[in-house]
Amino acid sequence: MNRSLVREGNDRDAGVVEEICGYLTEQPPRSFFLFAGAGSGKTRTLVEVLRRLTGVVPHVAGSGLGRQLRLAGRAIRVVTFTKNAVAVINGRLGSNDLVNVSTIHSFCWELINGFDADISAALVAVKQAELEKELSKAAAKKRGISDTDIAKFAEIEAEIDQLGKTEKFIYNPDRNTFGPGAIQHRHVLDATAWLLLNRPTLRTILRDRHPIILIDESQDTMKGVLDALMVLAEPRGSGLTLGLLGDHRQRIYSDGHSDLPGLVPTGWAKPELQMNHRSQRRIVTLINQIWESKMQGRTQSTSGVRQHHRTEKTGGVVRLFVGDASQSANDKREHEHWCAAQMQASVSPDAWKDGTYQLLALEHKLVATRGGFLSVYEAMDLIDPNGAAPVGSGENNGPSAAKLVLDELAQLEACIRPDGTMNESAMTDVLRRNGSLDDLPVDEAQRNVRTDEILNAIQKFARICIDEDSTIGQVIEPVIAARLFEVHPRLAEAFADKSPPPPPPIPRKNTETTHARIRRGWCALFAAPWAELVQYRRYLAGTSELATHQVIKGSEFDHVMVVMDDSQAGGFLISYDKLFGGKTLSDTDISNLSDGKETTIDRSLRLLYVTCSRARESLALVLWSTQPATALAHINEKTGWFAPEEVVVIP
Ligand SMILES: Nc1ncnc2c1ncn2[C@@H]1O[C@H](COP(=O)(O)OP(=O)(O)OP(=O)(O)O)[C@@H](O)[C@H]1O
Numbered sequence: 001m002n003r004s005l006v007r008e009g010n011d012r013d014a015g016v017v018e019e020i021c022g023y024l025t026e027q028p029p030r031s032f033f034l035f036a037g038a039g040s041g042k043t044r045t046l047v048e049v050l051r052r053l054t055g056v057v058p059h060v061a062g063s064g065l066g067r068q069l070r071l072a073g074r075a076i077r078v079v080t081f082t083k084n085a086v087a088v089i090n091g092r093l094g095s096n097d098l099v100n101v102s103t104i105h106s107f108c109w110e111l112i113n114g115f116d117a118d119i120s121a122a123l124v125a126v127k128q129a130e131l132e133k134e135l136s137k138a139a140a141k142k143r144g145i146s147d148t149d150i151a152k153f154a155e156i157e158a159e160i161d162q163l164g165k166t167e168k169f170i171y172n173p174d175r176n177t178f179g180p181g182a183i184q185h186r187h188v189l190d191a192t193a194w195l196l197l198n199r200p201t202l203r204t205i206l207r208d209r210h211p212i213i214l215i216d217e218s219q220d221t222m223k224g225v226l227d228a229l230m231v232l233a234e235p236r237g238s239g240l241t242l243g244l245l246g247d248h249r250q251r252i253y254s255d256g257h258s259d260l261p262g263l264v265p266t267g268w269a270k271p272e273l274q275m276n277h278r279s280q281r282r283i284v285t286l287i288n289q290i291w292e293s294k295m296q297g298r299t300q301s302t303s304g305v306r307q308h309h310r311t312e313k314t315g316g317v318v319r320l321f322v323g324d325a326s327q328s329a330n331d332k333r334e335h336e337h338w339c340a341a342q343m344q345a346s347v348s349p350d351a352w353k354d355g356t357y358q359l360l361a362l363e364h365k366l367v368a369t370r371g372g373f374l375s376v377y378e379a380m381d382l383i384d385p386n387g388a389a390p391v392g393s394g395e396n397n398g399p400s401a402a403k404l405v406l407d408e409l410a411q412l413e414a415c416i417r418p419d420g421t422m423n424e425s426a427m428t429d430v431l432r433r434n435g436s437l438d439d440l441p442v443d444e445a446q447r448n449v450r451t452d453e454i455l456n457a458i459q460k461f462a463r464i465c466i467d468e469d470s471t472i473g474q475v476i477e478p479v480i481a482a483r484l485f486e487v488h489p490r491l492a493e494a495f496a497d498k499s500p501p502p503p504p505p506i507p508r509k510n511t512e513t514t515h516a517r518i519r520r521g522w523c524a525l526f527a528a529p530w531a532e533l534v535q536y537r538r539y540l541a542g543t544s545e546l547a548t549h550q551v552i553k554g555s556e557f558d559h560v561m562v563v564m565d566d567s568q569a570g571g572f573l574i575s576y577d578k579l580f581g582g583k584t585l586s587d588t589d590i591s592n593l594s595d596g597k598e599t600t601i602d603r604s605l606r607l608l609y610v611t612c613s614r615a616r617e618s619l620a621l622v623l624w625s626t627q628p629a630t631a632l633a634h635i636n637e638k639t640g641w642f643a644p645e646e647v648v649v650i651p
Helices: 016-025 042-053 060-072 083-093 104-112 116-139 147-165 185-198 200-209 223-232 281-292 329-346 364-371 374-383 400-413 424-433 444-466 472-481 489-496 514-527 532-541 587-594 600-612 628-639
Strands: 032-036 076-080 099-103 212-215 241-246 317-324 358-361 546-548 557-565 615-625 647-649
Touching (some): 016 042, 016 060, 016 241, 042 060, 042 076, 042 083, 076 083, 076 104, 083 099, 104 185, 116 185, 185 200, 185 223, 200 223, 212 223, 281 600, 281 615, 329 557, 364 374, 364 532, 364 557, 374 514, 374 532, 400 424, 400 444, 400 472, 400 489, 400 532, 472 489, 472 514, 489 514, 557 600
Parallel strands (some): 076 099, 076 212, 317 615, 317 647, 358 557
């Protein structure tokens, strides 16, 4: 179905809702891929389609579909990337029994939960494939299979054995689950993808429940699940219709397909949203230019819809600040404040004050450095790499084994007055809430002994807590000794073990067993400053003005500063310095390029695209380059992205 009317201005996309309703109500219905760029109003489009298909807004074909769904007890399934997105769609849609909205994790778990024997078979098959991959990787090593490799194989084999024996699996889509039978997010997605392809009953159940599935952020949706659903949706009329919404320019996870639009079957419809309702003209122009730039080192195509800004959004301020990467982290932080002051002078006196702009960093380690909680973050990352940082798709509570320091002790610390004394009534509340007073002895004398023990421990805790030099190990010592709270067995065991940490592995030379990594993490956590926890907890809770690109999916802010500092990024997959010409391409980049494989430039460009497109009004890009003069020359002569007055040298 083509849009019969050519629309202009802000109404350019006004026909897309009707177009999609048409595809989904045709006989047989037609799957589609909606190309929806940054700020294009994807959520609004989705909600308007759902309203029409379920009879909330009168629509002739839509109300017919709604009636059929209701009579058959079926519902349209919407899969989104974050819990927040689920809440937004449900909020806008209102109560509607013909639509189920959930994250991909909940969707998959609802589908497979209870089929324990099947989950076991699927996970064993997936792990077996992983083991075979590890075996052939190790066998190909020049120096032969190492002892650590053998230990790693044994770990995987033990996992396979365990999974094969598990009779009941437990899982919570919103947080990491522990204990017998507990499986993690990745397992649930892997098992679902495997089962959809290998168990016909599950396919029938899915089609019976949800004849239409709409998937938001499809560019980042785990390939395995997406592929399985795409198989089920073919041929047209198979009983399952898919609607994928996405923007390949905004792909930031390696889980997603590298070229989703290229994989969409030919019979699918491909509607497009062309507007960017979010940003001012200058920002929209910049993101168009970034995407279209044919720079050296790029393999991904420049395909994608050139966006139009709203007619009334004709302003916007963009600056690129370039400084020397060899400065200390503290100097960089101070200079970033200086950049904010320059932005304030260019934008308005009310903008760019502390707390009024969002700082986006490349990755968690950089945020942790800027936020002053690097030791705690690195330790938590060793303890549980999946739980240490906020990911945006669920509640971020940190590693669950470290709950004592992240939760109960934070509550207790909040009862300490600035002079170091305790607010006793607040403290009693905390103890009561956490069940610490439940088991007081009945005998009065013993009861008094126990209460004294508790009070002494709390006083000691308070004293150590307010000392800025205290380590986490020192603070928790009296708490554990007096058994003030229930302590996770893994924390208790790690604290009791006084052996030194194992040495860290040499990067790219040797691997490390999971056990050794976790042990290093606990040792690092006990040695880390207690004072860092405050910032770390804020970061986890999402209340800090610092964030990484991963958690800002779908978010928007008036003023955004993107800090680009490869030296503190802690990875080699991304390099802004290469993107802006401060560094030349490596041999690996050049070999990837000639093999047509994704390069550092491809990944860095997409990240830049995502971060820049979060800004509504103004955008400051701060590049810390190893060769600032070379980068500046490249920026001015080669990119064409910035006017001369938009490029500022950091003194
Ligand atoms: N038709 C519209 N008219 C006016 N404003 C709109 C319209 N559609 C969306 N907006 C506004 O534009 C902004 C971006 O919309 P939204 O967050 O839904 O975009 P998105 O497509 O999800 O973007 P992204 O993929 O970048 O997260 C929001 O502030 C939204 O309220």
